[in-house]
Amino acid sequence: MTAEDPFTTCPTCHNNEYIECPECQGERIVHCLLCNGTGKNRETGARCLQCGGDGKTRCLRCNGVGEIRCPDCRSARVLGA
Ligand SMILES: [Zn+2]
């Protein structure tokens, strides 16, 4: 039995390098924070300028990709290189 290097396989992404975005769960879009997903400005009732009225906005965490780079991979990549 060879001693297993705990960093050989990333426990977070299994060496996929990317994981599902925790902010939007891979949906790529999140509820607009400005209007809370209603699409309307809370004070004026006018169309929300942030999301254009659909109550959804592109997830900034993953830039609308739905995945983010695995945060645990940096050390793993170094050791695996
Ligand atoms: Zn996201």
Ligand SMILES: [Zn+2]
């Ligand atoms: Zn909005």
Ligand SMILES: [Zn+2]
């Ligand atoms: Zn990883």
